Amino acid sequence: xxxxxxxxxxxxxxxxxxxxxxxxxxxxxxxxxxxxxxxxxxxxxxxxxxxxxxxxxxxxxxxxxxxxxxxxxxxxxxxxxxxxxxxxxxxxxxxxxxxxxxxxxxxxxxxxxxxxxxxxxxxxxxxxxxxxxxxxxxxxxxxxxxxxxxxxxxxxxxxxxxxxxxxxxxxxxxxxxxxxxxxxxxxxxxxxxxxxxxxxxxxxxxxxxxxxxxxxxxxxxxxxxxxxxxxxxxxxxxxxxxxxxxxxxxxxxxxxxxxxxxxxxxxxxxxxxxxxxxxxxxxxxxxx
Numbered sequence: 001x002x003x004x005x006x007x008x009x010x011x012x013x014x015x016x017x018x019x020x021x022x023x024x025x026x027x028x029x030x031x032x033x034x035x036x037x038x039x040x041x042x043x044x045x046x047x048x049x050x051x052x053x054x055x056x057x058x059x060x061x062x063x064x065x066x067x068x069x070x071x072x073x074x075x076x077x078x079x080x081x082x083x084x085x086x087x088x089x090x091x092x093x094x095x096x097x098x099x100x101x102x103x104x105x106x107x108x109x110x111x112x113x114x115x116x117x118x119x120x121x122x123x124x125x126x127x128x129x130x131x132x133x134x135x136x137x138x139x140x141x142x143x144x145x146x147x148x149x150x151x152x153x154x155x156x157x158x159x160x161x162x163x164x165x166x167x168x169x170x171x172x173x174x175x176x177x178x179x180x181x182x183x184x185x186x187x188x189x190x191x192x193x194x195x196x197x198x199x200x201x202x203x204x205x206x207x208x209x210x211x212x213x214x215x216x217x218x219x220x221x222x223x224x225x226x227x228x229x230x231x232x233x234x235x236x237x238x239x240x241x242x243x244x245x246x247x248x249x250x251x252x253x254x255x256x257x258x259x260x261x262x263x264x265x266x267x268x269x270x271x272x273x274x275x276x277x278x279x280x281x282x283x284x285x286x287x288x
Contacts, residue, residue: 010116011114019109020049020060022051022053022071024063029099030063040107053076053079058081059264066085066095077121077257077259077260082114086101093182115266122137132253143238153172166227171204171205177196194271221253223253225250225251234246236252
């Protein structure tokens, strides 16, 4: 798996001839910035494609927020396209560059060496008997949710052939380290450094307080099914997007994806600086 064999962080000099720009839908400032960046790149004889991800892109620039980046992460990962995120609001976990830094960040792509982090992704499919659905991919998480049901779900879960637990909960989160700061964190799961290849399993509002999050190795193949005889139904949500309806005839399969997302990061801002900013850790200067 690339998450294990490839270095988490590396430096790369881009030979930039074709750039893609994806901006947040129905948000005029993002569209305006996209046109400004496109014009600047075209002045450097670099071809630009707007709001379409194609295999021949050398880089993908995302303008919006983390949600916009999540929307294109699957395609970018499959084509091994480095992604630069520009946040149009507050500092993001993934889109860490601000709107004010956008032009300087684009100039770095053209003239300098970039820093890339290989962010692990998850592959999920829903099985019925011997048939599996087409796969969906997640940078943050795959979630089984009870939705508006009044009763808790009973989710029998295995890692490879080993039985973990039957979770009695409102749902279950399978998260990457990148996604540990998203729904996993809200559900009481741990923060995990993104360079640590692993899969988190976190119950949502578990019925038993002893049901705790579990951190598993990245080569684990997880299988979860609803306990039969309870007439329960659930929804599977992949990076915030509804993917499948699930009943007790289905098995959700989750594993590490073959290709990581190649995320371009700022050389001047580290992961813990982002955590301190987003989670409001402490005040004042860094402790000596």
